[in-house]
Amino acid sequence: MRIVVPGRVETHILSGMTERMHFEHNIVGGDFTRAGYASSQVKKALKTLDVDMAIIKRTVVATYEAEVNVVAHACNGMMIVDIDGSTIQVVIQDEGPGIEDVEQAMVEGFSTASSEVREMGFGAGMGLSNMKKNADSLHIESEPGKGTKVEILMALDGREEVRSKK
Amino acid sequence: MTVGDIVQALELTVYCGKKGLERRVTGGYVSDLLSDVMGHADTGQVWVTLQTHKNVMAIASLKDLAAVILVTGHKPDENTAHQSEEEAIPVLGTHMSAFDVTGKLYELINK
Ligand SMILES: Nc1ncnc2c1ncn2[C@@H]1O[C@H](COP(=O)(O)OP(=O)(O)OP(=O)(O)O)[C@@H](O)[C@H]1O
Ligand SMILES: [Mg+2]
Numbered sequence: 668m669r670i671v672v673p674g675r676v677e678t679h680i681l682s683g684m685t686e687r688m689h690f691e692h693n694i695v696g697g698d699f700t701r702a703g704y705a706s707s708q709v710k711k712a713l714k715t716l717d718v719d720m721a722i723i724k725r726t727v728v729a730t731y732e733a734e735v736n737v738v739a740h741a742c743n744g745m746m747i748v749d750i751d752g753s754t755i756q757v758v759i760q761d762e763g764p765g766i767e768d769v770e771q772a773m774v775e776g777f778s779t780a781s782s783e784v785r786e787m788g789f790g791a792g793m794g795l796s797n798m799k800k801n802a803d804s805l806h807i808e809s810e811p812g813k814g815t816k817v818e819i820l821m822a823l824d825g826r827e828e829v830r831s832k833k
Numbered sequence: 834m835t836v837g838d839i840v841q842a843l844e845l846t847v848y849c850g851k852k853g854l855e856r857r858v859t860g861g862y863v864s865d866l867l868s869d870v871m872g873h874a875d876t877g878q879v880w881v882t883l884q885t886h887k888n889v890m891a892i893a894s895l896k897d898l899a900a901v902i903l904v905t906g907h908k909p910d911e912n913t914a915h916q917s918e919e920e921a922i923p924v925l926g927t928h929m930s931a932f933d934v935t936g937k938l939y940e941l942i943n944k
Contacts, residue, residue, distance in 0.1 A: 699887070703894075706891075710895060731891075731895055732871060789868070793872055797868055
């Protein structure tokens, strides 16, 4: 079976039902009209692969929040998705201002969103905690002045396995 | 209960996404904070809000919500309406406040 997903796609069949998929999407900082597009493509791909609905739901919450953070707080980002038989890995990286104190940013309610962004209903400071609650594993690296890299890992065959890799 | 049933019972305006009026409704969520909805709303729920921009539809679609109800006379932006049609997720409207429409909705769904 060949699976076609918009974006830069590479699909291989590993063995039997195990499929490997790789794709990338640009995320444009400040462009709210396209926010969520990359995550909707992730959702489509996971549905095509018949991934369990509960896993799809948690995955898209995490990827959407990371995607919107690039749009709201950074510029020039990229979502890189790799799916194999056991794991969904989504890396969201940007060339934005970075996060000074990641631990503080993780606290629910903390936000540096502009008043314009807040008027749209963003800036509750809940995005990072949504990511943490929904991802099996979340890893954030950020360098102030350079950018941020968020890695979301989801286990396809039991949540604990990926968690223990942390 | 379907979205269409709610439209009739609460006399809501259907702005767009008519194709989705058959969607089943399982409950509702009320919030104007997008990541609150992302974190707490669930499949099949109706979302009551005053946010009208396109990101509302991005969330409604990613969360498989049944419909969006805009309160106090708010209308969807043009690109919101466009995506509502594409996703077949109705955007509905009322002049009632979030409090009033939610009260009625709660009664209707939990009847
Ligand atoms: N990619 C990023 N680049 C720069 N800063 C970021 C990035 N992601 C998050 N931050 C910082 O971390 C804070 C908290 O992020 P979080 O997603 O939890 O909340 P928010 O985006 O402000 O609001 P919400 O997600 O509820 O709409 C942000 O306000 C911002 O200061
Ligand atoms: Mg956020």
